[in-house]
Amino acid sequence: MYNKTPSRLPEQSGHSPAHALEAKELLTRHQSATKGLSKAEAAKRLTEHGSNALPEPPKPGILQRFFKHFHDTLIYILIAAAVITALLGHWLDTWVILAVVLINASIGFVQEGKAEKALAGIRKMLSLHATVKRDGQWQEVDADQLVPGDIVRLRSGDKVPADLRLIECTQLRVEESALTGESVPSAKHTEPVAADAGVGDRFCMAFSGTLVTAGRGIGVVTATGANTEIGRINAMLATVEAIATPLTRQMAQFSKWLSVVIVAMALLMLLIGYLLHDFATAELFLAAIGFAVAAIPEGLPAILTITLALGVQQMARRNAITRRLNAVETLGSVTVICSDKTGTLTRNEMTASQVVTRAGHYQVSGLGYQPDGSFSRDEQSIEALKQPDLAALLEVVAVANDSQLTQQQEHWGVQGEPTEGALLCLAEKAGFEREHYQRLAVIPFESENKFMASLEQRPDTSRQILLKGAPDRLLERCTAQLGANGETEALDTAFWQQQLDALSSQGLRVLAAANKSTEHSELGLDELTEMTLIGLIGIIDPPRPEAIEAIAQCHQAGIGVKMITGDHAGTAEAIGKAMQLSADGALCVVTGAEIEAASDEELKAIAGRSNIFARTSPEHKLRLVKALQANGEVVAMTGDGVNDAPALKRADVGIAMGIKGTEATKEAADIVLADDNFNTIAQAVAEGRTIYDNLRKAILFILPTNGAQGLVMLAAVLFGLTLPLTPVQILWVNMVVAVTLALALAFEPAEPGVMKRPPRDPKAAILSRMFLWRIAMVSLLIGGVSMLMFQLAIHSGEELAVARTLAVNTLVLAQAFYLLNSRYLSECSLKPSLLFANKAAWLALGILLLLQLGFVYLPLMQLWFGTSALSLQHWLLPAGLGVAILLIIELEKRWLWR
Structure with missing residues (x-):
């Protein structure tokens, strides 16, 4: 556990960085030596610098995470409404409003998932143990006990436990792609590099959390914990602020705008009711609360969450x-x-894709380490082993090779160097067999030489030196080349340099292959002269x-x-x-x-x-x-x-x-x-656009419900009429319409050409002028017919409960028919091919009808919501008005939206 802010290291205080210093100078700076620190000195430094671990930031508590979901202006208005209804003694209204608030907060809390884990994920990358020299003896310690100045030993397969300045290297190669993005392991050496060299070019350093793939080395610890390169990234990650999404910003802006309008209208209602009409104070407050509850789209947060959750499932099916x-x-x-x-x-899998010999330029098919592919020249398929030049080259790259190809289920990988894996795969694509060769001696790859050589006894008992590596280093050691006719001829250096430049310009990593017959049984650098150059191999991490x-x-x-x-x-x-x-x-x-x-x-x-x-x-x-x-x-x-x-x-x-x-x-x-798969991103973008379209449809559908209810309550107060709806009835309409009809819109398929239109402007309002027009028009239509039905019922002598039930039914049925309009923004929804395209919409209509029947006829519902049973004729006129609204909106689409 990191328990102390690390003191600044010398290289962080204006001095030359570790990678720019000679190893001896660095040892002196850290007051260390090749025999390592004493246990007493290591304990002292551990107290000074703190343990070699990354700091953990404070995490928000569960209550803090839960209550942040109440931080919304519209929620504040609902809570205030609940308090006022409680003061007025309308406890049913109070509990219903609070229940809605709690449900919305709970949905957000559950869907938020686990707290930030990125820092913990980085900590998992750090090494658990390290081999360190203390009091002149090598010993294994927990990696978090390392301190600057410690001498650490690395071997193939080790995870580097801290940032090290290397002082000894033997064929050391380190996989740093997670830190630098390099596609191949980095060959390490002990010579200093430029002070301004980037992380990927600091070849004398080994960084905490990276993996040793080959060789061995010894280094002095230059940084631990938060001072390492991975610790620096950890600190950046801890300070990076995750920004709000476009939808979050738009909904926050919309909530504030709507809140101001609702509060202003509620205050206006109170003022008009008090000055112009003889409303009782309690009734007036109840009307204002009813208006606020009506105008607030309580079901919208739930619909947004559910629609997004459905989108999550759809995207999961697409990986x-x-x-x-x-x-x-x-x-x-x-x-x-x-x-x-x-x-x-x-693919992050090196592939040998091109081979150049004096006989020609060969193309090789197949990607990655899977040994399936073919050879071609001039677009004509060939058998590689029947070509003398190719057979000789494949012998070099397959036999002078220490890697193995592995297969786990359908995935092919490599044990050893990725580049050697690509060369071995190249040979196996041709069917080359290396099992009958006997290695007599080897000069392993070293960063100073940039080549590998092996002395091999071939199946026919002849001996050959096989050499592969950097082309410039091999050209220095070659005096001949394998000609187009399969015979040895004088080396044409200009030709090979031209081919090398051509391959390099394509972004290929180029290796060369050479051989030489010999009678010797030993191999040294002095034997690697007068070699015969066979060809070049172009290797790439393929797209x-x-x-x-x-x-x-x-x-x-x-x-x-x-x-x-x-x-x-x-x-x-x-x-x-x-x-x-x-x-x-x-x-x-x-x-x-x-x-x-x-x-x-x-x-x-x-x-x-x-x-x-x-x-x-x-x-x-x-x-x-x-x-x-x-x-x-x-x-x-x-x-x-x-x-x-x-x-x-x-x-x-x-x-x-x-x-x-x-x-x-x-x-x-x-x-x-x-x-x-990058292709999955394109599919996910299409899914995201569809989801946003469906969210807009849900908003375009829900808001007229609130607008209609708000207009009904506002008109009643303005004209001094009996309130057509109670707050609990309004909440019923809001929630039942949202969780049935609005939810059905989440299942709408993608609009035609969803990936052929430009991205929407993230600064654009979620409600365009056309949307505002549609919301206003539908609100007036639905609110008007609901008020009309209520007034007709009152004037015909119906009881107040019957009249209010009729008004609620009119609201709900009008919304049911408007759902069919909302499924398509500009297309005609009554086309037979479109009308039944979304089965979820018809299922939602059926569920809504059952719920509404319960709302009207169940005694318990009548008790809770103040409703009364209706006769058949009470259903027919609201249904007819709903059909009329459906047709009016379709005409509006035809005249305006298209």
């Missing part, structure tokens, strides 16, 4: 797991998707084919796609071209150094015009998201590494990879892709 309800709707309003490259747009299609869909939907990666600019640009990242074909690449140098204002312009960002750090990603948001964009950010977590949390929608994503990333995200 998009939603952790936060509002993210479903927000995804539908996204204008820019910022995507990580490695593992998101690409996901489905992601290319998804990007095209996003462009069609008016959504920009930007790639943010830790890779080099050339590799990123090549992938961007392959992904068709730009809708117009123009790519603009910006590096992390340029982002670093830009001011916030300059970055807004850069972020707007650029679509590829290379060699980026976690801070760069976070700044880019903020810059895009400052430009008015609604940003979705995808990623799989812990370096993506702060930007994911800040984005309007954070999207994590479920298979290859780290726990920290998943916990910081709003949506997790169960299949790591």
